[in-house]
Amino acid sequence: MFRSVDEVAARLAEAGYLASPAVATTVFLADRLGKPLLVEGPAGVGKTELAKAVAEVAGARLVRLQCYEGVDESRALYEWNHAKQLLRISAGRDESWDETRTDIFSEEFLLPRPLLTAIRGDDPKVLLIDETDKADVEVEGLLLEILSDFQVTVPELGTITATRRPFVVLTSNASRELSEALRRRCLFLHIGFPDEELERRIVRLKVPGLSQALAESVVRVVGALREMELRKVPSVAETIDWARTLLALGADTLDETVVRDTLGVLLKHQDDILRAAAKLDLDAV
Amino acid sequence: MTAVGVAERLTGLVGALRAHGLRIGTGETVDAAQAMEALGFADRELLREGLAATLLHGTAQRPVFDPVFDLYFPRGVGAPQGQPTNREDLRDRLAAALTANDRAQMGQLAAEAVDGFGGYGNSPTSDGWSSHQTLEWLRPQTLLARVRTSIRAQGGNAGFTDRLLEDEIRQRIEGFRRQVAAEARRRVAERRGRDEIARRAVAPTADRVDFLFAGRAQLAELRRAVQPLARKLATRLAARRRRASRGTIDLRRTLRGSLSTGGVPMRPVLRRRRPVRPELVLLCDVSGSVSGFSDFTMLLVQALHDQFSKVRVFAFVNRLDEVTPLLTHGTADPEGLGTRIRDEATLTGWHGSSDYGVALGEFAERYGDAVGPRTTVFVLGDARTNMSDPNLPAVRHIAQRARRVYWLNPEQRSQWGTGDSAAPDYAELVEMHECRNAQQLSALVGRLLPI
Incomplete structure (x- = not known):
């Protein structure tokens, strides 16, 4: 799909995703080695966006499996269409049971769920398994076969192997430790907060109306907040929100009043706001 | 290659x-x-x-x-090219690099500085390169004012963000110090062999650092790990709770349900567990030797407070006092926690060294009603009584009243019972676990916490 790391970065940038060297390298390797990509990092740094951008760049269809507590085989992998099977049985009254049985367990009666969808067909696909850590441990076992061999075993049908391997991205917020078996099958990528220069470019890209100087100030204030011991430090998503807020308010420079009034966009806990205000000397107006 | x-x-x-x-x-x-x-x-x-x-x-x-x-995969091999420089020249160039925030140039300067000022010893077996010595020579922290002035003089920094400037420069200097340390490691590794240096001179991950030997920076890192760790433990506890709630088959309700299917029990009904509301009592030794361990554990338990109906925390050195209010969620400032506990609570009597016997006796006497049949008690400490009476009857009394009592000991198991340690005596009465680092602690907490 890609020839070099620089090409990855350039094409992702065209799709509106500014990748750090680490991200570009890992995406390049995931494509080259044909391995799934496990992305971890704090909320709001663009883990899901990365999968979307890769899909756009590759001209592939994005198949998404959103994990949650209690997601199971029949929602993730496949399910038999019981109603249709019953119809089929009652429609063919006079045939023998053997004929019916081979017929109702054919692909026609199989309802593919995201994981099966991703490995069937010849068109390029990106499989996004979102918030893997929210799913139960049993689901991880289900993923292992797909991630290592790109195949699914349906007892009644046999093994379905991918004719064209999808590009797989798993995301996790690390609210639960994923099993070692799953991690071993993936390339690991940690997306942290971007450095100052990259974040400035991201802000300029997402909020084009913002002036260069203001974007720089915004990024520096956010950087200072991330160094404080807060319960929830602002992420890239919050930086962009804040930049949009400032633009909407028509502020062209930062000052105490503006920052104090809009701190709630960046920080989501009252005690965080108080602490940050104290550290930034906001009360000394 | x-x-x-x-x-x-x-x-x-x-x-x-x-x-x-x-x-x-x-x-x-x-x-x-x-x-x-x-x-x-x-x-x-x-x-x-x-x-x-x-x-x-x-x-x-x-x-x-x-x-x-x-x-x-070192950046280069051997000494950097160029003339040996003097201190003032190097400082001038470092100030310029800090002003421009030029990481590559700073790396180059770190190499030169280690080469110029970091070497010590003169025989092939004892010599080496020291980052400490280099930094003492160069004193990059004293450049702060100079860099600040030159950045301000360039004028790119007026208005609100001016107040952030000093911290940013401090971070750049801190980055330079790390570069010097890495460079010194590289030079030593060339002399002594990579494998040995890689094993010895690289600090282990924070969760494998011994509580008893952790430095300030490592303790700060551990404190930052409290929230994510607590979240992880909370999900683990919730999973355990969910599994535990699937009890045995309730025969009466299964049979009654089976009436609608002609007496065939199609759907077994499981007996529901009555939700218990576990209570937690923490007894923490906060004397100097083990305070890092106690502080970390207190913060962790406090972060888990919504998992329990009641959490009470007691601290002691040789007197015991309740510190639960100091730990109230949200207001607790993790950084100064230890100091505040030692300032505001009455923890010492006539002398300043820890005395488990007196403290445990005082707990049994004054706060005996904090422990009931629903309470799980954790004692945190190294069980070093400074040669005084371990007061085993008090422990026995607590163990009888509580649901479970666990003792977490930050010392290596092989050290238990040496010197003034009363660990084996206590271990006979209550379950004692070795808990030397954050990794062990999170495994123990996940396993031992009541659900």
Whole structure:
């Protein structure tokens, strides 16, 4: 799909995703080695966006499996269409049971769920398994076969192997430790907060109306907040929100009043706001 | 590098990482080799990211990986080119690099500084390169005012963000100090052999640092790990609770349900557990020797407070006092917690060393009603009584009243019972566990906490 790391970065940038060297390298390797990509990092740094951008760049269809507590085989992998099977049985009254049985367990009666969808067909696909850590441990076992061999075993049908391997991205917020078996099958990528220069470019890209100087100030204030011991430090998503807020308010420079009034966009806990205000000397107006 | 040389370099790197407790299989090593082939050796940072992606499994492993990588794939070999410089010239150039925030130039200066001022010893067996000595010579922290003035003079920094400037410069200086340390490690490794330095001179991951020997920076890192760890433990507890709520079959309700299917019990009904509301009591030794351990555990339990109906925390040195209010969620400032506890609570009597006998006796006497049949008690401390009476009857009394009593001891098991340690005596009465680092603590907490 890609020839070099620089090409990855350039094409992702065209799709509106500014990748750090680490991200570009890992995406390049995931494509080259044909391995799934496990992305971890704090909320709001663009883990899901990365999968979307890769899909756009590759001209592939994005198949998404959103994990949650209690997601199971029949929602993730496949399910038999019981109603249709019953119809089929009652429609063919006079045939023998053997004929019916081979017929109702054919692909026609199989309802593919995201994981099966991703490995069937010849068109390029990106499989996004979102918030893997929210799913139960049993689901991880289900993923292992797909991630290592790109195949699914349906007892009644046999093994379905991918004719064209999808590009797989798993995301996790690390609210639960994923099993070692799953991690071993993936390339690991940690997306942290971007450095100052990259974040400035991201802000300029997402909020084009913002002036260069203001974007720089915004990024520096956010950087200072991330160094404080807060319960929830602002992420890239919050930086962009804040930049949009400032633009909407028509502020062209930062000052105490503006920052104090809009701190709630960046920080989501009252005690965080108080602490940050104290550290930034906001009360000394 | 030849093909054999590269393979050897890679396996050496993997070996050093394994020695630091990272679990890396052969499969990953092969992946890493493929990554090297795909990426080439032209760009060292790409190689670093590529190897990290294939070899590592978690974020916490990165701080170990980076210095080890620097040793096996060094930026250069030998001393930097150029004339030996004098101190003032180097400081001038460092100030300029700090002003421009030019990382590459700072790395170059770090190499020169270590080369110029870091060497010590003069025989081949005892000499080496010291980052400490280099930094003492160079004193980069004293450049703060100078860099600030020159940035302000450039005028790019008026208005609101001016107040952030000092912290930013401090961070740049801190970054430079790290570069010096890495450079000194590299030079020593050239002299003494990579493998040995990679095993000894690279700090272990924060969760494997012994509580008793952790430095300030490591304790700060542990404090930052409290919230994510608590979240992880909370999900683990919730999962245990969910499993535990699937009890045995309730025969009466199963049979009644089976009436609608003609007496065939199609759907077994499970007996529901009555939700218990576990209570937690923490007895923490906060004397100097074990305070790092106690502070961390207190913060962790407090972060888990919504999992319990009641959490009470008591601190002691040789007197005991309740500190629950000091830990109230949200207001507690983790940084100053230890100091505040020692300032505001009455913890010492006539002398300042810890006395488990008196403290436990006082707890049994004054706060005996804090312990009931629903209470799980955790005692945190090294059980070193300074030769005084361990007061076993008090422990026995607490153990009889409580649901469970656990003792978490931050000392190595082989040290128990040596010197003034009364650990074996206490271990006979209550379950005592070795709990030397955050990794062990989180495993124990996940297993022992009542649900």
